[in-house]
Amino acid sequence: MSAAVTPVSAAGTQDALLQASGVSIRFGGLKALTDFNLTVRQGDLLGLIGPNGAGKSTAFNVLTGVYQPTEGEVRVAGQRVNGWVPHQINHLGLARTFQNIRLFRALTALDNVKVACRAQGGLHPVRLGPMAKAGTALRNYRDWWRALLLTPGFQAEERELTRQAEHLLEVMGLSHRRDEEAKNLPYGEQRRLEIARALGTRPKVLLLDEPAAGMNTREKADLMVLIRRLRDEFSLGVLVIEHDMKLVMGICERITVLDHGETIARGAPAEVRSDRKVIEAYLGDSYLESHGGAA
Numbered sequence: 001m002s003a004a005v006t007p008v009s010a011a012g013t014q015d016a017l018l019q020a021s022g023v024s025i026r027f028g029g030l031k032a033l034t035d036f037n038l039t040v041r042q043g044d045l046l047g048l049i050g051p052n053g054a055g056k057s058t059a060f061n062v063l064t065g066v067y068q069p070t071e072g073e074v075r076v077a078g079q080r081v082n083g084w085v086p087h088q089i090n091h092l093g094l095a096r097t098f099q100n101i102r103l104f105r106a107l108t109a110l111d112n113v114k115v116a117c118r119a120q121g122g123l124h125p126v127r128l129g130p131m132a133k134a135g136t137a138l139r140n141y142r143d144w145w146r147a148l149l150l151t152p153g154f155q156a157e158e159r160e161l162t163r164q165a166e167h168l169l170e171v172m173g174l175s176h177r178r179d180e181e182a183k184n185l186p187y188g189e190q191r192r193l194e195i196a197r198a199l200g201t202r203p204k205v206l207l208l209d210e211p212a213a214g215m216n217t218r219e220k221a222d223l224m225v226l227i228r229r230l231r232d233e234f235s236l237g238v239l240v241i242e243h244d245m246k247l248v249m250g251i252c253e254r255i256t257v258l259d260h261g262e263t264i265a266r267g268a269p270a271e272v273r274s275d276r277k278v279i280e281a282y283l284g285d286s287y288l289e290s291h292g293g294a295a
């Protein structure tokens with residue numbers, strides 16, 4: 001099914017948690033993403049695939065405020081976020097993991113998640129007026145003293161943050177790593193810790209950039225089950241970039257395929273994997289042969 005056959009529907013935009021409309025971005029002469037459209041709603045489990053350099057990570061970076069679109073619009077929870085920076089967009093309920101793991105390597109697994117849980121309690125300084133900024137500064141000053149004096153209120157908050165972080169470690173199967181430094185965890189567990197940390201910010205939409213990279217077959221199979229469980233348990237919309245076709249085709253209900261920044265196909269896994277353009281640009285005929293032919 002081609003992208004032209006299934007345009008993004010304008011219907012139901014109110015319940016869209018994340019929406020990209022006509023998003024393009026250029027780096028000098030290179031159009032890294034052209035007229036990109038995507039809608040994520042609660043309960044969605046969507047995939048974004050394509051060959052190396054197709055624009056997948058660029059799409060994530062535009063959606064999360066790392067890059068600003070040259071054209072088009074990004075909305076999170078109905079709010080236009082063009083010009084916003086990543087932590088502001090995160091506060092609206094969008095969290096992500098990275099292709100190259102970005103944990104606080106010298107912090108324990110627990111503290112990595114606690115940092116995220118704590119950050120969610122903060123404000124959006126860039127959007128605040130002078131009065132609100134002064135209020136934030138005062139609050140920071142007060143919090144600094146509370147932490148220094150270990151007031152009962154501070155200790156109660158700490159206990160609650162620890163409880164939340166421990167729960168997320170448990171969900172991600174990492175309780176046994178609670179007090180280990182992130183850098184000492186096996187690669188697959190570091191990837192799961194990144195997801196736990198993203199969940200710490202209490203997102204409504206979770207973007208996973210190659211979550212199975214570097215995992216063995218068993219870990220990938222477990223991850224498939226886990227991603228579905230997270231979607232259901234945390235009432236999320238999930239968007240996954242992944243090169244492992246078994247994983248993408250196995251869990252995603254709809255898939256968008258990019259090539260040279262253009263959306264060349266969009267649809268259910270069965271439609272996408274039998275699309276001639278997708279086979280030519282990405283899957284290759286060997287994929288077809290090993291998966292019993294195409295339409």
Ligand SMILES: Nc1ncnc2c1ncn2[C@@H]1O[C@H](COP(=O)(O)OP(=O)(O)OP(=O)(O)O)[C@@H](O)[C@H]1O
Nearest residue numbers: 027030032050051052053054055056057058059099
């Ligand atoms: N900051 C940047 N400046 C210049 N060019 C960039 C920048 N970021 C990405 N690009 C270019 O945009 C294109 C898309 O890159 P992107 O990383 O999004 O691809 P990808 O689909 O994620 O690839 P991969 O599967 O290898 O991660 C590439 O040609 C890349 O070199």
